[in-house]
Amino acid sequence: MTNIICMDKVELDKSVNHHIALSAMMIKRVFYKILNENKLNITPEQWSILYYLSEIASLTVSELAELTFKDFANISRITHKLEVAGLIKKHKNSTDKRISKFFITDTGKKLVNQVHQCAYKSTNIAMQEIEPQEREIILKSLKQILINTNNYLK
Amino acid sequence: MTNIICMDKVELDKSVNHHIALSAMMIKRVFYKILNENKLNITPEQWSILYYLSEIASLTVSELAELTFKDFANISRITHKLEVAGLIKKHKNSTDKRISKFFITDTGKKLVNQVHQCAYKSTNIAMQEIEPQEREIILKSLKQILINTNNYLK
């Protein structure tokens, strides 16, 4: 018999939300491990910024924040670390001095290619036994979740 | 035409792994917001520990770590905060003094019920437009991902 009084109790074992959180944590852990094994001194978060700068020639803090769903503060700090590591360069805009544009360096480009292999490997590990058809559904649903949550947070 | 030379490049826009990470971040943000709106002074991570202690009468650091997929260090710190907040109690085992067992307090129990409402609400927000059938597939797949990553990390 189901509980009539408390219908809105969440059972973690059956919660999609909770399993997304757990999976994210575990996938990141796998990614970290593979990066470490390959002696690549970069974090998954730094990687996503480096990735976008390898795809799009020049981006500002705000643009990176929008692409990565992170806030300015975090982007600011991560780009600073990437800059210190020599993976990206920062150029002040000459007309509007508030804006900085970031560019990937050659060192950065080399690293991106290596990290791609690690990202690919970690995806394969995580997605074993999951059919392409299911992967499609998951991807579609996760994109829907991003829309839903984004709308709510607006 | 697909790129023959670099087959193992990851496209973030199509990566399930990446979207799991993004969704986890956004869902947590929604949960935070709802908790804040309800003036509930607890974090999602603290909540998951409190949840298990409300379901299972007494648990050790190790048991909590296994249930939550976190490491001892994190559990140790989070339980300490919950203890200071008066939401849980710690009892040293008398036979083996290395072990501590945690119990939820009455204050903790009251909070759990309130947080359930928030967790329920945030699930509803995140899962809009996603059919029950799809939710089943996602949950099944995410559980598979936990198995895969857990195996790899062993």
Add this chain to the structure above:
DNA sequence: AAAACTTATTTGTCATGACAAGTAATTTCA
């Protein structure tokens, strides 16, 4: 029984996310 090992937990450090506050450059508009 003492030394070596194992187990359970804690503490320290760094990276990141949330959130608030601060700074500096640019616009707006009275």
Add this chain to the structure above:
DNA sequence: TGAAATTACTTGTCATGACAAATAAGTTTT
């Protein structure tokens, strides 16, 4: 034109996760 508002970014603080090291209490071995 100069004060107020806005924009773009930076810095500070706290919570958490990864990872290494430390601690303390048992257990095993010689």
